[in-house]
Amino acid sequence: MKTKLTAIIVGAGHRAFVYGEYALQHPDELEIVGVADPSPGRRARTMRWFNLKPAQSYESAAALAALPKCADFIINGTMDQHHVPTSLPLLAAGYDILLEKPFATSEDELWQLVHAARQYGRKISICHVLRYTPFYAAIRREVMAGTIGEIINVQAVEHVSYHHMAVGFVRGKWSRRDWCHSTMLMAKCCHDLDLIAWMKSGVAPVRVSSVGGNFQFRPDKAPPDAGTRCLVDCPIEADCLYSARKHYLDHLDRWKYYVWEGLEHVENPTMEDMNASLKGDNPYGRCVWKCDNDVVDHQSVAIEFADGCTATLNMIGGSSRPTRLLHLIGTKGEIQGCFEDSHFVIRHIDPRPGHEYTERTVDLNVQGDMTGAQDGHGGGDGRVTKDFLHVLRGEVPSISSTGLEDSVSGHLMGFGADRARETGTVVPIKLER
Numbered sequence: 345m346k347t348k349l350t351a352i353i354v355g356a357g358h359r360a361f362v363y364g365e366y367a368l369q370h371p372d373e374l375e376i377v378g379v380a381d382p383s384p385g386r387r388a389r390t391m392r393w394f395n396l397k398p399a400q401s402y403e404s405a406a407a408l409a410a411l412p413k414c415a416d417f418i419i420n421g422t423m424d425q426h427h428v429p430t431s432l433p434l435l436a437a438g439y440d441i442l443l444e445k446p447f448a449t450s451e452d453e454l455w456q457l458v459h460a461a462r463q464y465g466r467k468i469s470i471c472h473v474l475r476y477t478p479f480y481a482a483i484r485r486e487v488m489a490g491t492i493g494e495i496i497n498v499q500a501v502e503h504v505s506y507h508h509m510a511v512g513f514v515r516g517k518w519s520r521r522d523w524c525h526s527t528m529l530m531a532k533c534c535h536d537l538d539l540i541a542w543m544k545s546g547v548a549p550v551r552v553s554s555v556g557g558n559f560q561f562r563p564d565k566a567p568p569d570a571g572t573r574c575l576v577d578c579p580i581e582a583d584c585l586y587s588a589r590k591h592y593l594d595h596l597d598r599w600k601y602y603v604w605e606g607l608e609h610v611e612n613p614t615m616e617d618m619n620a621s622l623k624g625d626n627p628y629g630r631c632v633w634k635c636d637n638d639v640v641d642h643q644s645v646a647i648e649f650a651d652g653c654t655a656t657l658n659m660i661g662g663s664s665r666p667t668r669l670l671h672l673i674g675t676k677g678e679i680q681g682c683f684e685d686s687h688f689v690i691r692h693i694d695p696r697p698g699h700e701y702t703e704r705t706v707d708l709n710v711q712g713d714m715t716g717a718q719d720g721h722g723g724g725d726g727r728v729t730k731d732f733l734h735v736l737r738g739e740v741p742s743i744s745s746t747g748l749e750d751s752v753s754g755h756l757m758g759f760g761a762d763r764a765r766e767t768g769t770v771v772p773i774k775l776e777r
């Protein structure tokens with residue numbers, strides 16, 4: 345296999361650029377040779393970034409797929425509801441695909457994609473960026489080395505910060521199922537479910553239950569006198585924790601690629617432009633209690649595996665600090681850590697007189713953005729493209745490599761959990777269809 349590969353960006357949003365940027369940093373390994381996106385502005389921007397010619401620009405995934413294959417692989421950064429519909433014709437056209445998560449929005453879509461990838465013999469990797477972080481990769485290595493024996497229980501927690509909750513799941517793109525087709529659990533925590541499945545690699549999840557709902561972000565929880573738009577008609581804006589001014593104008597870089605999407609056509613938007621946008625029809629200017637959101641803001645999931653191991657995931661939106669916690673309890677010891685602290689401890693039973701357990705700290709010492717608010721994900725984002733190049737060149741990929749089939753059980757746990765929550769039942773998980 346040649347060492348330098350070519351890729352076409354399909355869905356030219358900020359996530360596709362996170363992965364495509366590898367080509368700018370390593371031009372000897374990767375070249376972006378096209379862009380497919382219905383938005384003329386996004387196509388033009390991508391053409392500028394990657395120095396593309398008009399003939400390398402396509403109006404959609406389907407338009408690209410209708411032509412003879414003209415790159416080694418696709419970086420598919422479309423939104424959740426477009427992942428499978430855009431990938432199916434591209435697989436048929438012979439492309440391998442680096443695909444964003446969640447890779448499907450339902451079990452039916454999941455099996456459609458899996459069967460198509462098998463039928464065409466194509467490779468798909470899923471952008472489960474957390475697997476690539478030094479923190480989770482080091483924990484996985486300890487588990488693989490048998491440091492804590494067989495895992496009896498996994499406890500995962502994700503506290504979705506108040507600003508992330510508001511921008512993503514109340515005011516934003518993942519706030520309604522009829523828009524993005526994903527639940528909050530799948531949009532936010534398919535990573536955490538994937539990590540649980542990864543820690544238990546080789547053991548099938550067999551059943552799942554779940555409870556949760558929208559506790560806070562609904563009209564009946566609005567403070568008295570709250571308006572409908574923070575900067576237009578709200579007399580309590582100055583005292584409000586969710587004021588759009590405080591979230592977006594006072595933190596210009598945080599979530600900028602969502603909040604200022606409507607100003608993408610303006611070269612260098614000024615504060616006046618942004619103020620006017622939040623006062624106008626920008627969805628991020630709306631009162632968080634008076635949006636049309638229909639997803640949960642907190643959800644708990646319980647899973648049982650074929651070997652009897654149990655796992656829980658607690659997702660809570662609206663926390664002061666973004667936090668991901670992981671605690672694995674094994675037959676020989678335990679691992680406990682906080683992703684944002686970038687270190688974890690390994691404990692072992694110590695039955696000697698005067699002792700109870702030993703404890704060793706593993707410090708990964710990663711700094712910077714851990715959440716994705718400015719892209720980063722604790723060092724995970726940058727490693728995904730590199731690893732897919734290894735996969736395509738037939739080299740040994742990292743332990744974090746997440747092929748489509750590796751991602752199936754985590755996604756099935758999520759779809760099962762949502763069905764369990766909605767129906768009040770315990771849902772069996774079937775790993776084949």
Ligand SMILES: NC(=O)c1ccc[n+]([C@@H]2O[C@H](COP(=O)([O-])OP(=O)(O)OC[C@H]3O[C@@H](n4cnc5c(N)ncnc54)[C@H](O)[C@@H]3O)[C@@H](O)[C@H]2O)c1
Pocket residue numbers: 354355356357358359360380381382383386403404405406421422423424426430444445446471472473531716721
């Ligand atoms: N891995 C992670 O940690 C992580 C973090 C954030 C978001 N995501 C996921 O990344 C994905 C992309 O998010 P984003 O905010 O960059 O999206 P975005 O909305 O900014 O970009 C999607 C692009 O796809 C284009 N598009 C729509 N239909 C198309 C078609 N038929 N053919 C080609 N292009 C088409 C749109 O015009 C748009 O430009 C989402 O699925 C999201 O859930 C993943």
